[in-house]
């Protein structure tokens with residue numbers, strides 16, 4: 536079973552601010568088109584069996600995707616698509632908004648403290664963790680850096696999730712992008728905390744960093760907690776799989792300590808949804 540646990544659905548002109556797009560394009564040599572219609576998403580997910588899709592609401596960083604769009608799309612393809620809601624604990628009446636979005640059919644929560652400008656254990660965020668623990672809703676947490684200038688790095692280190700895990704131990708969460716550039720912190724955290732996992736989306740195009748991260752995860756014995764994801768539209772399924780498979784080959788060519796191929800295949804075909812309590 537091939538599961539993409541990290542994909543986006545949003546309309547570039549309607550849901551992303553000019554400042555967000557300018558910051559995104561500043562990172563690239565050529566402007567990128569990150570507009571995603573439901574049709575475009577559906578076509579991009581053709582190679583996978585299942586996928587998780589989210590919008591995201593982070594007014595602080597210029598992102599505001601209505602969850603109705605995500606729910607409408609996920610509900611049209613229940614056999615394949617799992618929709619996650621977005622909660623912004625700095626603005627929402629959290630409990631009410633979680634219940635409203637669950638009623639829409641959304642089955643997990645996407646948050647990003649760096650984008651939404653909150654400390655993970657801030658008092659405003661606690662009702663969210665508490666409610667999700669009670670309801671068994673898993674999280675994708677963008678805990679790591681980003682390109683938007685206004686988004687505070689001080690809230691972004693994965694270590695900040697340790698206090699959340701200790702206070703709300705049943706909450707299952709996936710740290711996006713292995714918490715880059717704090718992959719080491721993510722690895723030691725997922726080793727200690729049974730319900731924290733991490734995805735490898737959008738890391739393959741920094742192969743040296745990914746090699747080192749995978750090798751470290753192997754040495755710490757946590758590769759069974761790593762998930763496959765693309766971060767579509769940032770990367771395609773095919774490029775992401777090829778990029779991951781390239782890492783063991785890179786190690787061989789450079790005569791570096793090995794990354795076993797079966798380890799990479801195990802990540803690509805991980806039964807992510809079951810581990811998150813989703814089916």
Ligand SMILES: [Zn+2]
Pocket residue numbers: 541543711766
């Ligand atoms: Zn993403």
